[in-house]
Each structure stands twice: as C-alpha cells, then as structure tokens.
C-alpha cells in the first residue's frame with residue numbers, strides 16, 4: 022500500500038463529524054498555486070501570482086447533505102468546529118428532505134497521483150515567460166490595422182488531499198498550463214478578432230511548460246494579425262441553409278454545450294433546474310434515443326492523457342473512467358456521481374464529481390467529453406461540399422435550458438464552393454436544434470486532425486463554480502445547417 | 509462579521525505595508541461569510557457554509573508593478589506575497605501608462621455605506637431551511653427548485669499613499685423555479701436586508717406563472733411588441749454594462765461610447781445610473797483602488813453621457829476616476845451598481861397598452877454577439893406568454909432573441925413603477941419592467 026501523507030487535523034475533522042452523528046464524512050484539502058500573465062503590445066496587463074489553501078468537510082446526517090469550509094488549515098480546534106458546522110448544516114437540510122441520500126459503493130482508494138509533466142512551469146523564470154508573451158503581443162499590435170495585440174499565459178497547480186470515513190486516502194496533484202494570443206482590428210465601429218490556438222485565453226491542457234512550447238505560437242503571429250485585419254473589409258456572412266464544416270475548436274464548444282451538459286445526470290434529474298436548467302433527454306432514453314447520426318461517437322474519458330479533465334480520482338474519491346455517452350449515434354451513457362448513479366441502475370459512480378476549490382461542494386462536471394475521430398481529413402470534408410461554409414474558432418455561444426435550441430458564433434468563415442475554400446466572411450453564426458444538428462453530421466475527420474482541446478471557463482452551480490474541462494475533437498461536417506441567426 | 513478586518517489581521521497588514529522595500533504598496537482584503545442552501549425536486553440538495561478571505565497585494569517599483577494574491581492573513585504569508593510581487597515587478601517591463609496608487613487628497617476619502625443587515629449576517633442553516641420549508645409549502649404539490657443565500661462581506665484597503673478604508677455589506681438572495689411538468693414559472697428576491705427578501709411571495713409568483721404556463725402553444729419567431737419583466741431587463745442591463753459602460757472598452761474602440769458618446773442611444777425617459785448610494789444597491793462604497801464610487805449617469809435622458817472609469821482610464825481620458833476599478837487592468841472599470849430609473853406604469857398598465865405581443869418573465873444564457881452594437885442573444889424561460897388585446901393570454905414556446913440592448917432602449921414605450929434590485933453575483937442591477945415596441949425573436953425552441 023502506498024504511503025500517503027495526510028495532515029492530522031483532517032482526521033480530527035473526520036472523527037468530530039462522525040462523533041456528531043454523521044453516517045458518511047469526507048474531508049478535502051485543496052492547495053492551489055496559480056500564475057496569470059497578460060501582455061498587450063509592449064505593456065503588461067497582468068503579472069499575478071495567487072495562492073489559496075483551505076478545506077471542506079462534507080457529511081451525510083439523517084440522509085441529508087451538509088458542507089462547511091474554512092481557510093484555516095492545520096488547526097485541530099478549528100477542524101472540530103468546521104466539522105460540527107457541517108453536521109449542523111446537514112441537520113437543517115434534513116428538515117426539507119423527501120429522498121434520503123444513498124451512495125453507491127466505491128472502494129476506499131489509498132493512492133497518490135500527479136499529472137505527468139516534462140518541465141515544471143513554475144521553475145521557468147518570469148522574465149522568460151514575459152519575453153515569450155511580449156514576442157507575440159508586440160508584433161501583433163504593430164501589425165497593419167491591429168488595434169490590440171494580446172497574449173496570455175495561465176499556470177495552475179492544485180494539490181488535493183482527500184480522506185473519507187470509508188477509508189479513502191488520496192493525494193492528487195493536477196497541473197494545467199496554457200497560453201494564447203489574440204489580435205483585434207477596429208475600424209468604423211467594427212471590431213474583429215482572431216486568436217490562436219483558441220479564443221478565451223488560448224489553449225490549456227494538463228501538463229507542464231512543454232504544453233506551451235508545443236503550440237508554436239510565434240509561427241502564427243503573422244497569419245492571426247492578417248486574418249483579423251482582413252475581416253474588417255470582409256462581407257457579412259450570408260444567411261440560409263448551407264452545408265457546414267466546423268473546425269475542431271468550434272466542434273469543442275458544440276460538443277460541450279449540446280452533448281456534455283445535457284448528459285450530466287444531475288441536470289437530467291432536475292438538480293440544476295433553477296439555474297443552468299435540465300436536459301432534453303431522460304434516463305429511459307438510454308439505449309433508445311437517436312442523438313445523432315452513426316458518425317457521432319462520444320465518450321466521457323477522464324483517463325486520456327493531457328486533458329483538462331484528466332485526473333485519477335474525482336472529488337468524492339471515485340476512480341475516473343472512460344465511458345461511452347453516444348455510440349453510433351445512440352445515447353448510451355450519462356455522467357454520474359455516487360448519489361445519482363443508482364438512478365441509472367448502476368452499482369458504481371462513473372467518477373465525474375469535481376469542485377472548484379476547497380470552498381465548494383462537488384458537482385457532476387465533464388471530464389474530457391470527446392467526439393471520437395472518423396476518417397479522412399478536413400480537406401476531404403470540404404472537398405465533398407458544393408455550396409457551404411467552413412467556420413473556425415468559437416466566439417459566442419448560447420443554448421436553452423433543456424439544451425435544444427443553440428446558437429454559436431465563430432471568429433471567421435470561408436465560403437466553400439465546389440469543394441474548395443473561397444472568400445472569407447465576418448460574423449459567421451449558425452443556429453439549430455441539438456438532435457437535428459447531430460443527425461445532420463455526415464463526416465468527422467480522422468485521427469491526424471484530432472486534438473484534445475480545453476474549455477477553461479465552464480460555469481455551473483450556485484454559488485457559481487468554474488471548471489476546466491477537456492474535449493477531444495476533429496473537424497466535422499453538418500449538412501443543411503441554418504447559417505445566420507434564424508428569421 | 510465586523511466592518512473590515514479584525515485586530516490581528518489588520519496589524520499584520522500594517523506591519524507588512526510599513527516595512528515594504530517598494531515604492532508603493534496597496535493591500536486589499538475582501539472577506540465573506542456565506543451560507544447557501546439549494547433545493548431541487550422540492551427538497552434541500554446542497555447546503556454549504558464557508559468563510560473566505562482574499563488578500564490582493566499590489567506593489568510598485570519605479571514605473572513597474574505586479575500583484576500577488578493569498579487567502580492566508582498571517583504576516584508570513586502576506587510578506588511572502590509581497591516579496592514575490594516585488595520580485596515580479598522588478599523583471600516586468602515598465603508601464604508608462606501606470607497612474608500610480610490612489611491618493612485620497614486627489615480622489616477623495618471613502619466613507620463606508622454600511623449597507624449591512626445584522627439579520628442576514630446572523631442567519632443560520634436552520635434560518636435558511638425554515639424559509640425553504642415555507643416556500644415549499646407555498647407552492648403545494650408542485651415541484652420546486654432554487655436557493656437562498658445569506659452573505660456578509662467586508663472590504664478593507666490600505667496603501668502607502670494614505671488609503672485606509674473599510675466597509676461591510678450583506679446580501680440576501682432567494683430564487684424559486686416551479687415546474688408543473690407541463691410548464692415552469694419563476695420568482696426571485698434580493699436585498700441587503702433579510703426582512704426585505706420574501707421567499708413566499710417569490711414562490712407564489714413562480715407557482716402562478718407555472719400554472720399559467722401549462723401546455724404552451726406555438727408562436728412563430730419574428731419581431732414582436734414585448735413587455736419585459738424587471739428580471740429580464742436587469743439581465744439586459746448587466747450585459748449592457750459589461751459590453752459598454754466601462755471606459756476601457758470605449759478607449760479600445762469596442763464600446764458603443766466609442767462612436768456614440770454624447771449622442772442619443774435611448775428614448776429620453778431612459779436614464780441609467782451607476783449609483784452605489786441608492787438604497788437598493790448592494791455592496792461597498794469604494795472600488796478596488798480605494799476610490800469612492802461616484803454616482804455616474806451613464807445614459808442620461810437617453811443620451812450616451814459618460815462611461816465609468818478607474819485610475820488608469822481616467823488618466824488616459826484626462827479626468828479623475830469615478831471609482832469603478834475592478835482591480836484588473838485586463839478587464840478595466842465596471843459599473844456594478846446599475847440603477848435604471850423607474851416609470852409610473854404598473855405592469856398591468858404596460859401589458860394593457862399592447863394589442864398583440866409577448867410577455868417575457870426572464871432570460872436565460874445570454875451572450876454577446878457584437879460589442880459596439882450591444883447585440884445580444886439568449887433565450888426566454890419560465891413564463892413566456894402571448895399578450896392579446898392588452899391582456900396576458902396563453903403561454904407560448906420559448907424564443908431565442910437576437911437584439912441590440914440599446915435598440916431595445918430606443919424602442920421603449922412605457923416604463924414600469926416596479927424597479928427592484930437583482931443581485932445574482934457581483935454587484936446589483938436595479939431594473940423596472942419595460943414595454944418595448946420592437947424586439948427580435950430570431951428562433952424558437954419546442955418548450
């Protein structure tokens with residue numbers, strides 16, 4: 022059995038909660054260190070180093086949940102107090118309870134795990150990191166027609182210690198690294214941006230500084246600036262029915278919003294109804310509902326290396342797994358927790374509970390929701406379109422509270438005429454209904470263009486929690502999509 | 509929770525500040541004590557209490573600066589944060605636009621608003637649970653979801669340039685969704701004072717809407733005359749503030765102010781202030797740089813009057829800061845105490861003036877399509893009704909809107925007398941119901 026070093030006060034909290042009447046207790050200490058850097062032109066906009074340490078005690082008392090959290094770690098007296106407060110909270114919960122919490126079993130894992138890395142980004146000097154960013158933002162901002170050239174870098178290391186009354190003893194260290202750049206061209210009240218590798222702070226992945234080095238950011242400066250400038254004089258994207266090819270980055274958001282969220286079992290069961298909403302699918306739909314065409318195969322995979330959802334254990338000590346959500350277009354799985362898994366008739370959670378820091382109660386969160394690669398290339402997808410659009414890089418998103426009606430915007434589109442890319446368009450948008458849209462998918466590009474993207478800003482829950490989740494995608498084609506905003 | 513920091517923490521901050529080997533240091537402490545009880549499927553499903561503090565340290569070395577953040581308030585952690593920030597500032601490029609730290613003689617010395625209610629601060633888990641039970645009872649057999657939150661917060665800022673201010677505030681929030689299985693309805697209530705948030709009233713409103721929403725009929729997308737209830741208007745104002753009320757987006761050319769400052773952007777009856785002193789506002793009386801929040805008429809009698817600023821953007825514009833710093837150069841200043849002036853029509857009056865239109869209860873998942881144009885998209889939810897001959901008629905399917913916020917404010921035909929505060933997260937937005945002549949629903953969904 023591995024030797025797992027867990028601070029004593031956490032056991033004090035476990036015992037105090039048990040002694041106060043809790044039938045289940047887990048304690049979770051999280052220590053997070055992060056660095057956020059941002060440059061614009063030759064100036065800095067952010068040079069920040071941040072640390073946060075604290076712990077939460079989660080209990081079940083009388084079949085109801087309670088949670089209390091504190092930043093005062095290491096102290097036994099505080100630990101007892103926090104544990105008792107969690108129990109008092111649960112007793113209050115029990116006064117408005119219909120269905121007592123029952124947790125499906127999970128072995129009490131004893132283990133230590135860390136994100137594999139090649140180069141610790143916190144060991145790279147700040148000068149070198151700022152130089153890397155300035156070498157992007159300076160030439161971007163001095164390019165023709167570019168008003169703002171920005172570059173960002175985000176590094177986040179979280180060490181989580183988890184222990185439960187069922188014997189779990191887990192220490193896990195997750196490291197996320199990322200960077201990106203964006204050029205904004207402005208003229209006559211029109212603002213147009215291009216970014217790389219993706220919008221909203223570039224691209225993040227699990228790993229060390231090697232993640233950033235592999236992006237070849239510098240090679241893309243000229244193209245990014247030129248495309249942003251060209252968008253200013255590009256015509257508006259026309260509206261109407263077109264065959265639509267999406268790049269991997271936009272497929273990421275399409276998967277995230279219209280497959281990832283609606284297959285979260287807490288949403289399906291109504292637990293997020295008031296805020297984020299519910300789902301258009303229900304548990305009896307499993308194995309019965311056609312979610313998309315036979316080209317649509319989607320997994321929830323916390324085990325694949327490098328993703329923002331790649332962990333070994335979730336925040337209730339369940340070992341992460343790889344499961345099919347959609348197989349050959351049929352809905353076959355949902356993301357579950359120890360509380361909700363029984364609703365699927367499952368005897369085990371599939372390990373998707375994660376919390377944003379020590380302050381928050383864990384929720385069902387996407388690990389890496391991946392559209393499995395098909396065959397051929399982006400070029401092949403485009404070659405088989407007579408009259409269509411190729412849209413790249415997500416810019417806006419919105420979807421209804423059952424995850425049916427969606428609208429997305431991208432940074433840029435290219436006309437496709439007779440299998441070839443033509444002129445560019447600005448402000449491309451498309452809209453649709455989840456099931457119809459995935460059913461219109463008639464091609465997903467193959468392994469060679471498949472990439473594990475990161476969505477660093479997924480919001481869920483009340484109080485709001487932000488999670489970093491992964492999506493492996495390659496470009497995909499959708500026939501007869503509604504390009505534009507609708508009517 | 510007391511106003512600002514207790515003795516030990518304050519002494520630690522003072523000590524770190526006084527001996528700092530830097531040309532300037534600013535320390536901001538933001539603390540909160542929060543209880544949040546969530547319910548769904550008519551039972552409490554998540555229930556948390558937490559105590560948090562974040563300390564933001566900003567150091568100046570010549571014309572360079574850097575920041576560090578910690579959640580540990582002892583002297584050794586504070587000193588480590590300070591030393592780290594100084595080391596980072598020394599290797600950062602110079603910032604010729606850096607406006608310096610706030611100097612109270614120049615920008616004013618903030619006085620606390622003390623919008624603090626002891627009853628919110630003292631509300632315990634049983635106090636929240638009893639309110640949930642009352643709400644569940646009020647909606648009878650219907651399925652019900654939502655939350656009640658009680659938060660007591662405090663902020664303290666001290667700096668080597670003489671800033672020394674503290675303030676404390678509270679927020680109570682209740683949201684309630686009722687789902688009959690065939691329709692949903694919504695109610696919500698926010699205030700700094702516990703006896704002003706009315707969960708039972710919100711629950712009854714949600715139940716009435718849900719019952720009226722049963723089996724929605726079909727309505728086609730298109731341009732409609734609408735009545736937006738206050739919740740929907742508050743969401744629109746929140747996004748409008750985000751895309752255009754801050755001076756940074758104006759300076760960078762991405763705000764409606766860039767091209768339209770001093771021009772008409774709404775009908776003359778529309779005035780939108782940022783006003784932390786309004787009794788319905790929630791939060792403290794100064795910004796993250798320790799500058800007093802001024803009342804700013806952002807849209808004044810329909811004219812695009814002035815954006816809110818922080819020290820940096822005020823310097824760029826040759827003015828003084830209005831006290832709207834977010835502490836982030838990247839994000840820039842933000843108006844978070846938005847107050848839209850109310851009118852003299854009841855909601856019924858607004859509806860009565862519509863021969864054929866749509867009544868919207870609230871919006872869902874709004875996003876920005878075009879910042880200078882203030883073009884937004886999002887969905888309606890939890891109570892979307894046809895208005896026929898001045899009366900609320902049948903429920904209809906939900907719509908996706910694609911609409912310029914300023915375009916909507918330019919088409920206002922009536923303003924409600926029901927302005928109230930909405931505060932889901934950061935800041936507060938006081939909004940009335942609006943009758944709008946033309947509003948674009950671009951597509952629909954099937955529920």
Ligand SMILES: [Zn+2]
Pocket residue numbers: 277282478479480
């Ligand atoms: Zn999300």
